Amino acid sequence: MRSPAPAPSLRSARLTPLFLCRLCLFCLAAHHAAAVVPGFRTQVTQSGLDYLRSVGVPLLVAQIVGIDIPDISGKTSVDVLGTVSYALSNIKLTQFAVPSTALTLVPGVGITVGASNANGHITANWKYSCWAASDHGSADISVSGIAVTVSAALTATSDGHPAVSMTSCSANVGSMSIDFHGGASWLYNLFSDTIAGDIKSSLNSQLCDQIKSAIDTSANQALATLPIVEPIDDYSEINFALIENPTFTATYLDTAHKGEFYYIKHPVECPFTPAATPANVTNTKMLSVWLTSFIADSAGYAYLEAGQLEYTVTPDQVPASFPLQLNTDSFQYLLPPLYNMCPGCNLTLTVNATTPAELDISAETGLSFFIYGDMELAVLNGSQSIDAFTLNATILSSGIVGLKSVNGSEIIWGNATFASVGISLLESQIGPFDVSVLQSAVNILCEYALIPLLNAYINGGFAIPTIEGITFVDPEIILGDDYIQIDTNINYVPTSERSWVTRPSRLDVPAPAFFARPAPVVENVPQRIPIV
Numbered sequence: 001m002r003s004p005a006p007a008p009s010l011r012s013a014r015l016t017p018l019f020l021c022r023l024c025l026f027c028l029a030a031h032h033a034a035a036v037v038p039g040f041r042t043q044v045t046q047s048g049l050d051y052l053r054s055v056g057v058p059l060l061v062a063q064i065v066g067i068d069i070p071d072i073s074g075k076t077s078v079d080v081l082g083t084v085s086y087a088l089s090n091i092k093l094t095q096f097a098v099p100s101t102a103l104t105l106v107p108g109v110g111i112t113v114g115a116s117n118a119n120g121h122i123t124a125n126w127k128y129s130c131w132a133a134s135d136h137g138s139a140d141i142s143v144s145g146i147a148v149t150v151s152a153a154l155t156a157t158s159d160g161h162p163a164v165s166m167t168s169c170s171a172n173v174g175s176m177s178i179d180f181h182g183g184a185s186w187l188y189n190l191f192s193d194t195i196a197g198d199i200k201s202s203l204n205s206q207l208c209d210q211i212k213s214a215i216d217t218s219a220n221q222a223l224a225t226l227p228i229v230e231p232i233d234d235y236s237e238i239n240f241a242l243i244e245n246p247t248f249t250a251t252y253l254d255t256a257h258k259g260e261f262y263y264i265k266h267p268v269e270c271p272f273t274p275a276a277t278p279a280n281v282t283n284t285k286m287l288s289v290w291l292t293s294f295i296a297d298s299a300g301y302a303y304l305e306a307g308q309l310e311y312t313v314t315p316d317q318v319p320a321s322f323p324l325q326l327n328t329d330s331f332q333y334l335l336p337p338l339y340n341m342c343p344g345c346n347l348t349l350t351v352n353a354t355t356p357a358e359l360d361i362s363a364e365t366g367l368s369f370f371i372y373g374d375m376e377l378a379v380l381n382g383s384q385s386i387d388a389f390t391l392n393a394t395i396l397s398s399g400i401v402g403l404k405s406v407n408g409s410e411i412i413w414g415n416a417t418f419a420s421v422g423i424s425l426l427e428s429q430i431g432p433f434d435v436s437v438l439q440s441a442v443n444i445l446c447e448y449a450l451i452p453l454l455n456a457y458i459n460g461g462f463a464i465p466t467i468e469g470i471t472f473v474d475p476e477i478i479l480g481d482d483y484i485q486i487d488t489n490i491n492y493v494p495t496s497e498r499s500w501v502t503r504p505s506r507l508d509v510p511a512p513a514f515f516a517r518p519a520p521v522v523e524n525v526p527q528r529i530p531i532v
Contacts, residue, residue, distance in 0.1 A: 037274040039259025039294035040240055040465075045252050046105065048286030048490065053103040053113060055492050063214045065096050069122070069206050072198045076191045084130040086188070086195065088139070093203070095121035107249050110153035110167065118146035122199070126180060126188060137182025141199065145174020150211055154248075160241020160258065162223045166215045169208035173200040225468035232462075235306040236261050236299070240465045252280070257465075259295050261302040268305065270298035275482035285476075289464060289486040291412070293359060300356030309353035309373075313449060315346045322448075324441050328379065334437060337430035338379075338388055346380040347388075351450065363480050368419070371395040374426060375442070389428040391435060395421045395446055397454075401484060403475050404461065410472050412484075413461030416454050418447040469493050 044052075069091035078084050098118045106112055120143045127136035151168040176196045180188040188195070231237045240257045247254040260270060274294035281288055303309055315326040324330045326347040332339040352374045359369035375391040396419040404411050421442055425435050464486075475488035 036243065036256075037276055037292075038243055038256035038290075039274045039292050039298070040257040041259075041277055041290040041292075042255045042257075043252050043281070043283070043288040044254075045283055045286055045288070047284070049103050049105070049111065049253060051286055051490065052492070053101060057098055057101050057113075057115070059218070059494060060211065060214050061096055061098055063218065064207065064210050065093060067093050067206060067210050069093065069124075069199070069202050072195070072202060074194070074198060076194050078130075078190050081130045081132060084128055084191070086126065086128045086191070088124045088126050088195065088199070091122060091124040091199070091202075093120055093122050093206075105248050105250055105253065106151070108247075110151060110248055111253075112149065112151045114150075115146070115148045117144075118148065119144040120146065122203075128188065135183035137180060139181065139188075140179045142177045142179075143173050143175070143200075143203065146207075147172050147174070148207060148211070150208075152215060154246045154253070156242035156245050160228055160239075160243070162226060162242060162246070162255070164215055164219050164223060166212045169211055171204040171207040173203055176200060222467055222469075227463070227465040230463065230465070231264070232261070235264060235308055236302045237264055238262075238295070238299075249280075259292065259298075261295065261298040263302045263305040266305060270294070270301045272297040272301070277483050277485075278480070281485070281487075283487050285474075285487045286489045287472075287487070289488070291464075291484045291486075293361065293482045296359050297356065304353070304356055310350060311450075311453075312348055312350045313445070314348055317449070322444070324444065334441075335430075335433065337433065338377075341388060341430055342379045342381045342386070348378050348380060348385065349445065350376040350378070351393075352376065361479055361482060361484065363478075366479060367399045367401070369397055369399070371397075375423070387429050389430060389433075390426040391423045391438070391442070392426045393421055393423050393442070395450070397451060401477060403472065403477065403486065405471055406461075408468065408471070409463040410466055410475075411461035412464055412486075414458040416451050416458065418443075418451045421446050467492075 071087065071089045071091065073085070073087040075083055075085050096118065097120065098115045100117050101113060101115045104112045104114070122141035122143065124139045124141065125136065126139050128134060148171045149169070150166060152164055153167050154162060154164050157163050176199060178188075178192045178196060178199075180192075226240075228241050229237055229239050238259070238261050240259060243256050243258050247256075259274070262268075272294060274292045277290040277292060313326065318324075318326055326349065328339045328342055328345050328347065332343075353371060354373050357369055357371045359367075361367045372394055373392075375393050377388045377390070379386045379388050397416045398419050399414055399416045401412060401414050404413060421439075423435050423439065423442055425432065470490050470492050472486075473489040473491050475486055478485040478487065
């Protein structure tokens with residue numbers, strides 16, 4: 001439960017379904033915590049990093065195969081022939097295999113990946129010249145026992161994007177066998193050891209250069225697909241920027257993200273601070289994700305700032321089968337002063353939030369949230385709208401959350417169930433009256449109109465930021481105190497190997513139908529209401 005916070009300015013606040021959607025969707029509560037605590041956080045375990053290594057190394061190998069090794073030339077001394085000038089050109093690494101790799105986390109630094117017993121095949125053209133003759137031909141070169149060790153660091157850029165860089169690299173070719181073809185290839189065999197040394201030195205350098213190039217381009221291009229600012233609708237966006245460099249320990253990689261909603265036209269910082277999440281968890285899966293209550297708090301604040309916290313229910317939205325219609329005739333015996341105000345007139349009911357919703361999530365009791373606001377009933381007399389009375393209302397709902405995959409995105413979705421609503425009379429233009437007789441009517445409004453309206457939006461869900469191509473496998477949702485935790489394995493399919501899909505960046509939600517469920521039976525409706 002979050003502590004009271006300063007009330008934001010209400011710019012003709014309106015309680016739209018979009019506000020309800022965002023607040024219920026995250027289904028969270030709030031606590032004040034340290035300013036550096038993230039609103040959204042991930043933790044990649046050793047098994048997750050090992051999986052990424054297993055899919056990443058083949059991608060790296062694919063970029064290494066086919067590399068051009070710079071031409072090699074030199075001079076050597078051969079018995080009888082004296083000084084011989086030689087040159088190798090069109091040198092290509094045509095095959096490269098890495099049978100064994102290992103990844104080690106370096107606390108406070110980054111990761112180190114080691115490959116051993118790698119082998120490959122190189123093709124090249126050769127030529128030589130000496131005082132007696134000159135010739136040319138081709139060569140096949142087999143290399144084996146290659147060992148490569150690469151260290152890399154993951155950091156946050158100034159705008160909160162992740163970036164990876166190679167910090168060190170060493171490569172060592174173990175053994176090499178050269179088979180020369182054509183011409184006086186037997187001559188080359190006389191100084192093949194010299195040529196092998198030149199090729200080894202060049203290949204060692206080229207391997208590290210190519211790995212650095214792959215990290216600088218491909219790896220960072222993949223990281224660039226991680227959403228940083230996601231537009232939600234015309235009013236809000238959510239910021240998932242890194243707030244600090246990722247943390248490396250001996251057993252996991254941890255990333256801390258802002259996780260804050262902003263009003264697009266007037267972005268200001270939310271006055272709340274994130275709840276703390278577990279420092280470390282015992283997770284046998286590859287990835288843990290935390291969505292804290294701060295996300296919901298900032299959503300409510302953003303929509304309040306945007307003036308989107310009001311919704312009006314009109315007579316045409318209430319089916320004829322319902323026992324209470326939005327007209328004064330329906331209240332003739334229930335609330336005579338309202339009927340007498342304008343017999344046969346239509347009514348409108350405006351629900352207006354007065355503060356951001358308060359949400360609570362608990363490992364013991366689950367999810368619940370409260371919406372505080374006013375319900376204003378007005379009489380439509382011709383072109384005039386005349387205020388009748390205003391109720392103060394506290395709406396309580398329980399809910400659930402789930403996960404689904406849509407077009408390559410992992411969607412967290414919610415569903416709300418009406419629990420109760422408490423009402424009191426705030427002001428009245430028809431005189432004082434006992435509001436308890438309106439309880440059934442307000443319950444019907446909430447259960448059959450406002451909650452279905454809310455669910456029409458939150459059932460669609462919200463995309464969890466992930467690198468393109470990553471999907472969750474066997475995810476598990478855990479409710480903690482003030483956070484939702486998702487433990488999951490992952491699967492990665494590179495862009496080139498999957499069908500092209502467009503990841504949703506905005507929610508396209510159809511307009512919901514009000515009162516979609518069958519009309520309730522209302523019994524024991526009093527014929528007259530006592531006037532206090």
